[in-house]
Amino acid sequence: MIGSAIAAAAASTKQRDRNFFLNLLKSCTNLAQLNRTHAQIILNGLRKDLITITKLTHKLFDFKAISQAKLLFTSLSNQIAPDKFLYNVLIRGFSQKESPLDSLSIFAHLRNKTALKPDNFTYAFVVSAVSSPGFEKVGILLHGNVIASGFSSDPFVGSALVDMYMGFSEISSAYKVFEKIPERDTVLWNTMVSGLVRNCCFYEAVSVFRDMVVGGSQFDSTTLAVVLTATAELQELRTGMIIHGLALKANCHFHDHVLTGLVSFYSKCGDVVDAWLLFGLIRKPDLISYNAMISGFSCNNETESAVRLFKELLVSGEKVNSSTIVGLIPVSSPFGLLDLAHTVLGFCVKCNMVSNSSVSTALVTVYTRLNEMESARQLFDESPDKSLASWNAMISGYAQNGLTEMAISLFRKMQLLDIHPNPVTITSILSAIAQLGAPSLGKWVHDLIKKENFESNIYVSTALIDMHAKCGSIAEAQRLFYAMPEKNDVTWNAMISGYGLHGHGHEALSLFHEMLDSGVSPTGVTFLSVLYACSHAGLVEEGKKFFHSMTHDHGFKPSAEHYACMVDLLGRAGKLENALEFINKMPIQPGPGEWGALLGACMIHKDSNLACFVSDKLFALDPENVGYRVLLSNIYSVDRNYPQAASVRQVVKKRNLAKTPGCTLIEMNGHPYVFKSSDRSHPRVTAIYAMLEKLMGKMIEAGFQTETITAFHDVEDEEKELMVKVHSEKLAIAFGLIASEAGAEIRIIKNLRVCLDCHNFTKFVSKITERVIVVRDANRFHHFKDGLCSCGDYW
DNA sequence: CTAGGGTTAG
Incomplete structure (x- = not known):
């Protein structure tokens, strides 16, 4: 029909008027039609008609023909004087094509080079052009202009301003603007709600929505869709269902956007069945609806369904974005779905999406969750422009998988490249330092936090408390804790x-x-x-x-971990019978946690009979776990049952079950030193072993029989070698003694649980050297003083 | 018949 109208126009020699072309422009549905119409406009002598040109420019922006629009404007601007309407169309057009600088320069031109006065339209457009981070300065300047020009209570300009401050994450400024606008329309309320959601202030979003409803303001489907995502994130079952009711009453229930909001709400609240039902009601499911459903399946551990829907989306030829990949992350973690990760990666490579920074960040996250750190690092290294989020994904991946040195060295690299960390980076790096227990690194980061002004950030200061506690300074942790206002x-x-x-x-x-x-x-x-x-x-x-x-x-309702902790409590205190009884009375099936705790208690209290019984349970539940076998073997050793101990170790060896090698860290003059078992790599190795020998000699003199010395009878060679090995904490302590001033406190960190022999050794050393020795092992802190340990020998 | 430009958003 339109085609024929154009044909008629072309065929006719009769001059068409402006109104004819305005209608024709209005009905264009694609760029080709628009270009043909443009040609006709020129043929009909309307090339310089401002009103026609304005509409044409508007349409060009609609079809994303941004460079064409630019060209049209520059070629005409020295022939005709553009008016406010045309400027406004340009400012809006550029702002929506995400070239805010172009918008700004048109605005500047309008103000400086013409006599035209910007109106409320102009301000609404230019303000929305600068509503992303990085434009804070010019944004505040524009706000000043708005006030000076008397448009501050205009609802359109007001919404744009609120949205702008939300874009800067200046929530309180947004609230201030909002409160100063007397006439609040639906869009203004929506801007508030969605801005809060974008800033993850979900609770506040729901509360603004409540004010809106209570105040009698009219809401629409957009409001409902947005506030539903907030209730989804909060898992506010009651509120979400009330909103569902409101949607039904307002007849908004069948809007695709609202349905999508409901899908994310129900799935995030665990009701994936209803979510799937509602998903089926969506008339035209698009990427966002698919993403909501895929992430809904995956956060409910419905792996198969998530994968099926993802593949369906792939074959439909619909584009996939970073949210899709991000939504799949929960699926890839507990199930070790490496295959899926590779499928996703393959797809991203094919679509040239790997270079997209949010996609590569998501992929890095997926691989780190799968503990595929080499793949993650490769993706990270190969991504061309790394956002701060990608750095954070990689660093926190290292930290969460215990690769603390890697996390720290990557953070160092960031510093060298002068990339500024944000609170997320700092929180991850503090977690790494806490795991490592390196107070000198902690101090370095603490100074950095002061420099970057992150002290008031609640995540950062919480991580600092944790770091100080785990690095041994409980007093410092306490000081920080009480200094925190919130x-x-x-x-x-x-x-x-x-x-x-x-x-x-x-x-x-x-x-x-x-x-x-x-x-x-x-x-x-x-x-x-x-x-x-x-x-x-x-x-x-x-x-x-x-x-x-x-x-x-x-x-x-206690979880398995709470039950395990109770078993630990009873068992550690020697109430082994009570602990066993507690396990048998548990309302849920006891798992490895509870039996493991009981086995630990058997070790402390040298009950090898019960240990044997408990081990059988554990080996059945978790045959691959080496820790339990080592523990059992230690129990036999403590009981002087060396052949049994050796045979347990043999099983470990035969089945090729890898054992974590023990190591100990000590800091001396701000430098970290790591010792492995029987380590001879330290430059002062001779002095260290000499000191060790001296201490052992004094220990025997004092009548301390070490467990290893008595253990030499009827032990096979291999086993003997294992026992003769000098544990890393002894080396670290010996080094600490020779490298520090007399009387100075010695702090060491061991990655595994301290063994009985080393515990005795440390007690003895603390007595004869009159030193306080603080040992952090895999479970807790031991403060040794005067031959006693703060753990009371239960650990 | 005087025409052309609005802010938010699952």
Whole structure:
């Protein structure tokens, strides 16, 4: 029809008027039609008609013909004087094609080179052009212009301003603008809600929506769709269902956007069945709806369905974006779906998407979750422009997989390239340092935090508390904790578990009550941390009471970890029978956690009969785990049953089960030194071994029989060699003694649990050298002083 | 018949 209209126009020699072309322009549905119409406009002498040109320019932007629009403007601007309308179309056009600089330069031209006055349209467009991070300065300047020109209460300009501040993550400025606008229309409210959602302020988004409804403002399908995503993130089942009700009443229920919002809401709340049903009601499912459903399946562990839908999307030829890949991440983690990751990667390579920074970041995340660190690093190295998010993905991947040195060295590289970290980077790197237990690195990062002004960030300061506690300075952690003006549940948990780590059970308990008084609700982790603290401080009765109160007063359903902690509490205190009874009475099937805790208790209390029984359970549950076998072998050793110990070790060896090699870290004058078992690589190796020999000699003199010395009878050669090996912590302590001033505290960190022999050795050394020795092992801190250890020999 | 330009968004 349109084609024939154009044909008629071309065939006719009769001059067409402006109105004819305006209608024709309006009905163009693609660029080719538009170009033909443009030709006709020229033929009909309307080339310089401002009104026709304005509409034409507008249409060119609609079809994303941005360079053509630019060309048209530059070629005409010295022949005709553009008016405000044309300027406005250009400013909007560029702003929507994401070339804010072009928008700004047109705006500047309008202000400086013409006598035209910008109006509310102009400001709405130019403000929305600069609504992304990086334009803060010019954005605030424009806000000043808006006020000066008297447009601050215009709803269109107001919405644009609110959106702009939301884009800068200046939430409070956005609120200020919003509150100053008396007439709040639906779009303004929507701008607030969606801005809050974009900034992950989901709770605030829901609360603004509530104000909107209570205040009687009209909402629309956009409002509902957006606020649904907030309830999805919050897993606010009640609120989400109320909104679903509102959608039904307002007849918005069948809007595709609302349905998509409902899909993410129900799936994030665990109701994937309803989500799938609603997904089926979407008339024209597009990428966003698919993404919502795929991520819905994957966060509910419905791997097969997620993969099926993903493949369906692939074969449909529909484009996939970074959100699709990001949505698949939960699927790839617990199931080790390496195949899927490779499929995704293959697809991304084919579509040339790997160079897209958010896709490559997502892929890096997928591979780090699968603990495929080499693949992740390769992807990272090959991505052409690395965003801060990609750096963070790689660094936190290393930190989460225990590759702390890699995390730190990558962070160093970042520093060298002068790439500034953000709070996310800092939080990951602090976690790495906490795992490593390197206080000198901690100080370095702490200074950096001050320099970058991240101290007030709650994530950063919480990570700092955790780092200080895990690096041994519980006092510093405590100081930081009480200096924090605002604390969240994680902050409290970090401090409580810090106390537990150092064996300060009473402090942990009293901090828990402080937490309750402060109004922050405890989480599962809080209860776990308190139980852990009770267990490591030998507070059996308190722990039992606490466990009871957790279920009865706080209505918490204990998880497997809580049960394991209780077994640990009982077992550690020597109540092995009670611990076994507790396991047998558990309402859920006992798993490796509970049996493992009991096996640990058997080790401490030298009950090899029970250990044998428990081990059988464990080997059946988790045949690949080496730790349990090592533990069992140690139990036999402690019991002087060396042939049995050796035979357990033989199984480990025969089945090729890899054992984590032990190592110990010590810092001397700000330098970290790592010792492996029987290490001879240190430059002062001779002095270290001499010191060790001297100490061992004194120990025998004093009547300390070390476990290894008595162990030499009837042991096979191979086993003997294993026992004769000097554990890394002994080397580190000997080095600490010769490299530090007399009386100085010695701090070491061991990656595995300290063995009985080394524990005895350290107690003895602390006595004869009059040193405080602080040892962090895989589980906790040991403070050795005057021949005693803070763990009370239960660890 | 005086024409051409709006802000948010699953």
